Amino acid sequence: QVQLVQSGAEVKKPGASVKVSCKVSGYTLTELSMHWVRQAPGKGLEWMGGFDPEDGETIYAQKFQGRVTMTEDTSTDTAYMELSSLRSEDTAVYYCATSHEWELPNWGQGTLVTVSS
Amino acid sequence: QSALTQPASVSGSPGQSITISCTGTSSDVGGYNYVSWYQQHPGKAPKLMIYEVSNRPSGVPDRFSGSKSGNTASLTISGLQAEDEADYYCSSYTSSSTLWVFGGGTKLTVL
Numbered sequence: 550q551v552q553l554v555q556s557g558a559e560v561k562k563p564g565a566s567v568k569v570s571c572k573v574s575g576y577t578l579t580e581l582s583m584h585w586v587r588q589a590p591g592k593g594l595e596w597m598g599g600f601d602p603e604d605g606e607t608i609y610a611q612k613f614q615g616r617v618t619m620t621e622d623t624s625t626d627t628a629y630m631e632l633s634s635l636r637s638e639d640t641a642v643y644y645c646a647t648s649h650e651w652e653l654p655n656w657g658q659g660t661l662v663t664v665s666s
Numbered sequence: 667q668s669a670l671t672q673p674a675s676v677s678g679s680p681g682q683s684i685t686i687s688c689t690g691t692s693s694d695v696g697g698y699n700y701v702s703w704y705q706q707h708p709g710k711a712p713k714l715m716i717y718e719v720s721n722r723p724s725g726v727p728d729r730f731s732g733s734k735s736g737n738t739a740s741l742t743i744s745g746l747q748a749e750d751e752a753d754y755y756c757s758s759y760t761s762s763s764t765l766w767v768f769g770g771g772t773k774l775t776v777l
Contacts, residue, residue: 584766586712594704594712594755596766610764644711651700651759651766652717659711 551575553645553657560663566633569660571645573626582648583628585619587641588659595641597630599648635664669767670695670756677775683744686772688756689737694767696737700759703732703741706771707752715754716741743774751776 556570573581584599598609598619607619618631628645643660646653671689678684688695688703695701701719704712714723716732719739729750731742739758743750756769 586768593771594706594757594768596757596764596768599766601765608763608765610766646712650718651698652702652714652757653704653712654714654717654723656711656713 551581551647551655553647553655555643555645555657555660558661558663560665561635562666563636563664565635565664566631567635567662568629568631569643569645569662571628571630571657573628573647578621578623578626578628583619583621584646584648584653585617585630586644586646586653588644589638589641592641597643632662635662637664640664669760669764670758670769672754672756672769672772674770675773675775677777678743678746679777680746680748682746683742684746684774685743686741686754686756686774688739688741688758688769690739690758690760690767691737693762694758694760695734695739695756697761698759699734701732701734701739702757703730704755704757705750705752706755712755746776748776750774 552574554572582600585597601608620629645657647655699719703716706712719734720732729744755771760767
């Protein structure tokens with residue numbers, strides 16, 4: 550069974566960057582397709598990007614292109630999501646999740662990122 | 667504005683049935699059988715309840731069912747229970763440059 554454990558809460562100033570980690574256990578990262586979804590306070594889920602197994606590439610939602618980078622360290626089975634040029638609207642809980650076909654059966658516990666001056 | 671349209675709220679009494687709709691386009695819901703539904707309790711991560719329109723993962727009660735007609739998918743919960751009170755989100759693969767879209771979410775209240 551896949552388990553995803555994310556890094557702890559972060560507080561960042563506007564303009565800074567944040568890097569959230571997601572440690573995989575139960576499987577190796579190479580066996581999985583990782584995605585990132587965020588949820589602003591009181592708002593809905595928003596897909597940020599993830600690995601497209603059909604193309605073998607990481608695809609980013611247009612809204613985040615140029616500001617987000619998703620990487621993986623297969624030696625430690627840890628995935629990372631880095632978001633730059635943070636603004637207050639980026640305050641949200643960030644989730645990692647693995648896909649199977651086109652659904653997300655496994656989710657991390659979430660990481661709260663607060664952007665405040 | 668979310669790519670998929672859901673009602674903001676629905677409610678029902680214990681034992682009753684409710685249906686939550688999810689309306690998209692031929693580029694997402696209508697074009698592919700890759701609609702999934704997620705349940706989210708406050709402060710918790712989402713949980714997959716339905717995938718590929720109508721399939722239930724292991725462990726999800728058969729009170730939960732999914733269907734699709736044209737560009738609209740639906741989640742039906744029969745025999746409502748207090749623990750079903752949560753937010754529900756639909757999602758779909760999309761042929762647009764963004765692979766994945768979510769609905770805006772529906773708050774289910776069990777009266």
